[in-house]
Amino acid sequence: MRNNTAQKFTSLKIVRAGLFIAMSLVLKVMFEVYIPLGGIPALRINFASIPLMLSGIVLGPATGFLAGASADLINFMVKPGGPFFPGFTLASGLTGLLPGLIYKYTKKDINYNFLNTIFISLLSVSFVSIFIYQGLLTFDNGIMYNGNSLNPIYIAGFFALVLIYLIIPIKITSKHSDYNMNKIVFTVSVTQLITSIILNTYFLTILYGKGIMAWLPARVLTNFFMIPLYSIIIVAILNAFKKLEKS
Template sequence: MNNSSSKTKKMVLAALFIALQVVFARMLSINTPLLRIGFSFLPVAMCSILLGPLAGGIAAAIGDIIGATLFPTGPFFPGFTLSAFLSGALYGLFTYRRAPSFISALIPVVINNVFVNIVMGTFWLSIILNKGYIALLPGRVTKNLLLIPIEAGMIFFFWKYVIKPNEARIV
């Protein structure tokens, strides 16, 4: 396969993951003003596993912008786009070109849920909602800590049993 065909295939794959992220986040999630519970992390992680940290981060940021534009749940805030980019990049840093392992899936999930979602996300919400940072923390901490094993398990499962066996055909 020539280089331009490979780049085109990777762009199409990234676009597919962006579309899945938007659908999972905006249509198949439970959304409240303070929390979103859903599976939009999965297409972001799969994109990062296959295409790397930069592509995963860019795809996550683009997905956030498209989702916020087409299906707004509040005002657009660039801090959430930065958080989306960091999430995609983190998944790729720990999974791209590596053999599937639960620990390699767990580390970026922990960093994402603790640093990106709890610390940064709560800060962004405190700015948007004009509420105290500490007041927003309890529900967000509970949700993110409970989801760590679920998210890590799902990423590991898809990485090992869906992506890895088909990787040569996908990319």
């Protein structure tokens, strides 16, 4: 009797993992946008990571890793966006593994909003420091960008985005929500930092032989937008799943 129950549970998990993989493939194939950097399609904007993160949170870290790695391999066979590189498969696997580990093993009483504040502050400082290091941002005669005055709208927009990043989790998390938005933002932030900002950027330098600074600024800026957006969508889907299970 126990063996039959275990088999049913395993079968259900496999089916759910397959659904998450299929969702990721559809989102990547149908709704992916490439932004060339230095003539190379180094920046990809899509929502394919969301089902992979969900697979880790819902099904566990091991299943999440297998779902992420499988999704990358299948996607390469269906729609290759460049030469195959195993590092990207690893990063895709970690996109499923890390949310599962964080969500399963971190404590509920941690002040995730404080951790998110530290994260976005460090990301902001890193982003500005990168531009100053590259000589794209200077404060000699007012704020200059590549020799031209930087429009104040961009500066205001940057700080507005930081505020949104910090405020949205507090506003969205409600007493009726089964999932802590602050924890989801923390989970997505750590996952994107390790996979997108660090690993994939490093793998691009290996694959195309360009310095890390050729990719890093745009990838950091993109994650300013994608991390809050990913978090909102993930919480909405998780709450929908929870309601379906209760009904």
